[in-house]
Amino acid sequence: MMDEHIYDGLDGERGMTDILRILHLKTSNSGSSSEGGRGPPSPANKAVQTGVELVNDKNGIPRLVLRNNGASATVSLLGGQVISWKTKRAEELLFLSSKAIFDPPTAVRGGIPICFPQFGNSGTLERHGFARNRIWIIENNPPHLAGDFTEKVYVDLLLKPYEEDAKIWPHNFEFRLRISLAADGILNLTSRIRNVDSKNFSFSIAYHTYFSVSDISEVRVEGLETQYYLDNLLQRQRFTEQGGALTFESEVDRIYIDSNNVIAVMDHQKKRTFVIRKDAGLPDVVVWNPWERKSKSIVDLGDEEYKQMLCVDGAAVENPITLKPGEEWTGRLELSLLQSS
Numbered sequence: 362m363m364d365e366h367i368y369d370g371l372d373g374e375r376g377m378t379d380i381l382r383i384l385h386l387k388t389s390n391s392g393s394s395s396e397g398g399r400g401p402p403s404p405a406n407k408a409v410q411t412g413v414e415l416v417n418d419k420n421g422i423p424r425l426v427l428r429n430n431g432a433s434a435t436v437s438l439l440g441g442q443v444i445s446w447k448t449k450r451a452e453e454l455l456f457l458s459s460k461a462i463f464d465p466p467t468a469v470r471g472g473i474p475i476c477f478p479q480f481g482n483s484g485t486l487e488r489h490g491f492a493r494n495r496i497w498i499i500e501n502n503p504p505h506l507a508g509d510f511t512e513k514v515y516v517d518l519l520l521k522p523y524e525e526d527a528k529i530w531p532h533n534f535e536f537r538l539r540i541s542l543a544a545d546g547i548l549n550l551t552s553r554i555r556n557v558d559s560k561n562f563s564f565s566i567a568y569h570t571y572f573s574v575s576d577i578s579e580v581r582v583e584g585l586e587t588q589y590y591l592d593n594l595l596q597r598q599r600f601t602e603q604g605g606a607l608t609f610e611s612e613v614d615r616i617y618i619d620s621n622n623v624i625a626v627m628d629h630q631k632k633r634t635f636v637i638r639k640d641a642g643l644p645d646v647v648v649w650n651p652w653e654r655k656s657k658s659i660v661d662l663g664d665e666e667y668k669q670m671l672c673v674d675g676a677a678v679e680n681p682i683t684l685k686p687g688e689e690w691t692g693r694l695e696l697s698l699l700q701s702s
């Protein structure tokens with residue numbers, strides 16, 4: 362069960378300052394520090410439901426650690442963001458910048474930030490929208506979600522608009538995110554976005570997944586051959602991908618439109634392949650690597666770290682999703698790993 366002691370009162374209607382103040386107040390009343398950081402003392406680790414443990418980061422922001430059969434995933438309530446995913450062999454599969462900042466409203470560089478309700482700079486909001494730098498809450502009893510979760514460890518998160526969001530994006534929504542980890546280590550993210558407003562709204566969304574790779578020069582992406590893409594580096598001009606796998610030797614920033622639903626990221630040096638499966642709710646794929654020059658301008662990314670990361674996002678960005686009052690959209694992403702010996 363969720364920890365009522367820590368989460369009662371976090372109803373998603375408050376401003377960020379209020380929520381952080383409550384979190385800090387409650388966590389500092391709850392026990393002694395376990396990480397010794399500059400934030401308030403962390404409570405002793407707590408089991409919140411089967412296979413899920415609640416811990417605090419050094420700034421007092423709660424994290425959930427999911428464990429299943431030797432695999433694990435860590436989710437920060439800052440951004441509702443998966444920041445670690447490991448297989449039974451305890452290898453880290455997601456890139457997290459050594460300079461990542463866990464201090465809202467900065468978004469965390471790495472893991473799987475959720476870009477919502479805007480992708481990139483294509484609207485009036487800050488880049489990639491506000492969901493990635495808000496504190497989400499744990500939801501105890503979400504509306505029923507179809508699918509087989511009996512063998513899985515999972516957690517349900519919820520984001521509702523903060524007061525300040527309503528000023529810049531005046532639409533009332535409920536964003537539910539289920540993160541599940543199967544016994545074979547497969548990680549699943551299912552988003553449900555509901556219009557609880559009295560008028561239509563439209564949004565874009567991306568699971569901005571930073572894969573950890575040995576060396577970007579050794580990586581190939583398969584599944585995008587012959588697909589259309591918009592090149593963000595060339596004023597979003599439209600191109601067609603050539604026949605071979607996508608490889609990397611300079612900055613890449615593309616949106617593949619209506620792409621295949623199965624994409625493979627092959628890392629020859631590590632002898633492993635990430636398999637990305639997305640459903641019809643996520644028609645597009647974004648591929649991004651900042652390469653050397655841009656990396657140097659990104660304060661929360663090490664100068665050389667572009668070599669160890671590749672973003673491949675399941676997304677719905679080219680044609681925004683429009684919801685009428687009462688309607689709900691669903692988008693599911695599944696990540697798995699194939700390892701050769």
Ligand SMILES: O=P(O)(O)OC[C@H]1O[C@@H](O)[C@H](O)[C@@H](O)[C@@H]1O
Nearest residue numbers: 481488489569593614615647649
């Ligand atoms: O630095 P941010 O806001 O996390 O964005 C990183 C990148 O995210 C990518 O998805 C975009 O296509 C890029 O244009 C952008 O630079």
